[in-house]
Amino acid sequence: MHMGILRDLFGPSRDEIWSQFAAAVGGDFQAGGFWKGSRVDAKHGEWTVTLDTYTVSNGKTSTTYTRMRAPYVNPSGFRFKIYRQGVFSTIGKWFGMQDIQVGEPAFDEAFIIQANDEAAVQQLLANDKIRELAAVQPDIFFCVKDDENNFWTGLKFPPDTDELYFQVTGVIRDAERLRLLYELFAATLDELCHLGAAYQSRPAVRL
Secondary structure, eight states: OHHHHHHHHHOSOHHHHHHHHHHHHTOEEEOOOSSSOOEEEEEETTEEEEEEEEEEEETTEEEEEEEEEEEEEOSSOOOEEEEEOOHHHHHHHHTTOOOOOOSOHHHHHHEEEEESOHHHHHHHTTOHHHHHHHHTOSSOEEEEESOOOOTTTOOOOOTTEEEEEEEEEBOOOOHHHHHHHHHHHHHHHHHHHHTTSSBSSOOSOOO
16 A cells, blocks of 8 residues: 555656566566666667666765666777757857767757767768657767776776767656667667677677
C-alpha cells in the first residue's frame, strides 16, 4: 500500500521505467544497490549501449546525471559535439566559438555543432534520421569522447577505442525518450561505419 501511494504521488519509479525501456529494446536491466546504481545494457550489432546515472558532489549539494554510452573502434579519430543553443553558447559564438553549419536551417538554428572534421560531421548529419532523433531530445549533449580512462574505476580504453556519449542533468524517467535516444545511438553508429569512422567489431572494453 505504501509503495502504491508513492507511485500515485510521484509516478513510476526510475527502475520501473528503465525496466520498460530495456524490454522495448531487448536490453538487460540490472537493479542497483547500495554501492552501484541501476543500469541497462542493450546490444546493437557488435556494440553495447549502456544507460546509467552518476552523481557529482559539490560540497553540500550534489547533481545527478543520466548518461548513455557506447564504446566503439574509431579508426579515423573523428570526434564531434552536438548540444542545444543557449545563452552561453550564443555568447561563445560572439567570441569565435566553433559552430558548424550543416545546411538544414531549423537544425542549425537549434544546435551548436563542433567537430575536428567539418566535412565528416556534415556528412553524418546529412542523415535525416539522426537529425530527427537528436531534435526530439528536449535536452542533449551528444558527442564522441576520446576515452574514459578513470583512476577510480580502473577502466582503460585501448588506443583505437572511443565512446559515443550522451549526458543530461537529472534522471530520465520517460521510457519513450530513452528508446528514441537508443535509436539515435544505433543510427549514429551505423552511419559512422558507413563513413569509415567506426568499425563494426566488438571493442576490447566493457563499461
